[in-house]
Amino acid sequence: QVQLVESGGGSVQTGGSLRLSCAASRYVYRNCMAWFRQAPGKEREGVAVIVTGGGSTAYADSVKGRFTISHDSASDIVYLQMNSLKPEDTAMYYCALADGYCHVPSLTLDYKTWGQGTQVTVSS
Numbered sequence: 267q268v269q270l271v272e273s274g275g276g277s278v279q280t281g282g283s284l285r286l287s288c289a290a291s292r293y294v295y296r297n298c299m300a301w302f303r304q305a306p307g308k309e310r311e312g313v314a315v316i317v318t319g320g321g322s323t324a325y326a327d328s329v330k331g332r333f334t335i336s337h338d339s340a341s342d343i344v345y346l347q348m349n350s351l352k353p354e355d356t357a358m359y360y361c362a363l364a365d366g367y368c369h370v371p372s373l374t375l376d377y378k379t380w381g382q383g384t385q386v387t388v389s390s
Contacts, residue, residue, distance in 0.1 A: 269290070269379075270361045271289045271381055272286060273289075275384030280390050282351050287345055294318045298371055298375055300335075314326070317368050317371050359384050360381055363377065
């Protein structure tokens with residue numbers, strides 16, 4: 267059973283940047299790994315997804331042009347670079363892995379493995 271561990275959250279001001287990391291406990295190749303977020307009182311929202319080893323990505327409209335997801339195959343770490351942060355980006359951010367091979371990045375897959383989350387707070 268693979269485990270995911272997130273890190274890199276914190277508090278920044280509007281316009282600032284943060285980079286989140288998600289370390290997988292085993293080799294991941296041609297899997298969909300994604301970042302989701304959930305703010306208090308709101309539903310969980312898919313943010314970005316990548317096909318590991320393939321590089322294809324997809325983003326929620328709310329973060330396009332500001333966030334970049336990437337995968338370091340040597341270390342099996344998925345990163346989420348977040349720039350131009352806004353107060354509405356404040357949430358708990360979770361890394362997730364979908365079972366099975368993934369050919370097209372999608373935030374609507376059945377993500378069964380989740381990390382513990384890392385908090386991102388953006389102040390105005």
